[in-house]
Amino acid sequence: MAGGVKYPEVYLDMLSQPCRALHILLSFNKVPFTVRTVALRKGEQKTPEFTSLNPMQKVPVLVDNGFVLTESVAILKYLVTKYSLPEHWYPSQPERRAKVDEYISWHNTNTRPHTAKVFITEVLIPRMTGSAVDGLRVERALAELKDTLDMLESMFLKRQPFLCGDDITLADLLAVCELMQPLGGDRDVLSDRPKLQRWRSRVQSALGESFDDAHSVLYKLRDNFKSKL
Incomplete structure (x- = not known):
């Protein structure tokens, strides 16, 4: 954490394909982030805590300084824009x-x-x-x-x-x-x-x-x- 700004939190199960895509985008582009593991096989997506973040009880979920997103494609596009990732990921043209x-x-x-x-x-x-x-x-x-x-x-x-x-x-x-x-x-x-x-x-x-x-x-x-x- 720097200057009081929290790193993005991502709720993931790495057996999930979209979760891996999100993890790769962040790690490859060296965006600091915190992983919150949600083990789907254990039903952890159904806990009250997680359901309060995503009532659909699915991963991934992004929490970025209180801003919550629950759909993988929306999350990926948001990250490219918010963190000014290289243009090739999601071109502006x-x-x-x-x-x-x-x-x-x-x-x-x-x-x-x-x-x-x-x-x-x-x-x-x-x-x-x-x-x-x-x-x-x-x-x-x-x-x-x-x-x-x-x-x-x-x-x-x-x-x-x-x-x-x-x-x-x-x-x-x-x-x-x-x-x-x-x-x-x-x-x-x-x-x-x-x-x-x-x-x-x-x-x-x-x-x-x-x-x-x-x-x-x-x-x-x-x-x-x-x-x-």
Whole structure:
């Protein structure tokens, strides 16, 4: 704390894809922040204290000097503006910004739910219920994801290095955190997608240690998953 100004507080569960995106943005850009862990698997999002911050009982949540935000995309855009982060994250030029917004709008009904469904079906449901993995449901989820990956390649990535042009943006950050999620079940959904693999490598290289730090809990989940096979 400096000059009486508190650092932003972020309420996170690092198994949450948007939480990792938020953590990466802050840590990579060296914005001081305080993490308040909310373990969803323990139901901590349902406590009266957390519910008073976010009645929807979801993470992430940002508290910045008393200002509260509860939606991940709004939080990311706010941080870029409030802390004057580099222009490439969320460009001020209207056409470039619109391309980022275009992907993010599409992301919320395509990349996010379809990738999450693979993880939920293959890892989360068996883990919570003790039941065997339903192979047929996993295959259906992968089939739905295929169309999304096709569009990522043909509509967004095309022949450019990042989803919205020559520089990494919030679009890449949100997308990569989602597409990493099935690794918790030791499944790389980009294993037969060299074009998207190269994009992921560029994103990971651009983000450096902040990428692996945020995904360390996912890597542990993967190792645990493999050990039980």
